[in-house]
Amino acid sequence: MTISATVALWFLPFVLPICLYVAYTDMALMKITNKAVILLGLIFVVLGFFLMPFDSYLWRLAALLIVLAVGVILNAAGVLGAGDAKFAAAAAPYVALGDLRLLMSLFMVILLAAVVAHKGAKYSPLRRMAPEWVSWEQTKKFPMGLALGPTLAIYLILGALYGA
Incomplete structure (x- = not known):
């Protein structure tokens, strides 16, 4: 992996709770909150400044702007929800360019796992554990936060374990 293990390890404890929160709120409310997205971006802006060479830091911030424009x-x-676009943009700086193919595969x-798990839970007795979740009633929309949050979290975990 291209990401530095040290950088991934520093980001992980701050980013992991946000990723889990995003997955939860998108299932429960079909919303990725602005507070979560802003906090994710701020964590990178503050920690990234100290953890990375300045030119790399600036390129990663440029990735945020590019992904936001595309989103x-x-x-x-x-094609996708506004919260999904904003989360993807806030998550973009955390990903090393050399790991982009790995991230897309991940x-x-x-x-796929999120769709199977969500649909499986929707049509099983597990649904009774959270009967008020908005995502259960959606027919054409899917809570992408259920996949986006864990993708960033697992990427950073793999980076901490196997990073450069």
């Missing part, structure tokens, strides 16, 4: 376009086209696997 706004995709949201306007109705996301595909986690998305």
Whole structure:
């Protein structure tokens, strides 16, 4: 992996709770809150400044802006939700460019697992544990936070374990 193990280890304890919160709120409310997205971005801005070479830090911030622009376009086209676009943009700086292929593969696997788990729980007795969740009633929308949050969390865990 291209990400530094030290950098991933520093980010992980701050980012992991946010990733879990995003997965939960997207299932329960079909919303990824602005507070979570802003906090995720601020953590990178503050810690990244101290953890990375300045030129790398700036390129990663540029990735945030690029992903945000693409997300706004995709949201306007109705392809994904605004919260999904904002979370992806706030998560982008955490990913080393050399790990992009790995991240996309990881996301595909986690998305498939999330869809299977969500649909399986929706049509099983597990649904009674959280009967008020908005995502159960959705027919055309899926709580992408259930895949986006764990993807970033698992990427950082793998980075902490196997990073450069």
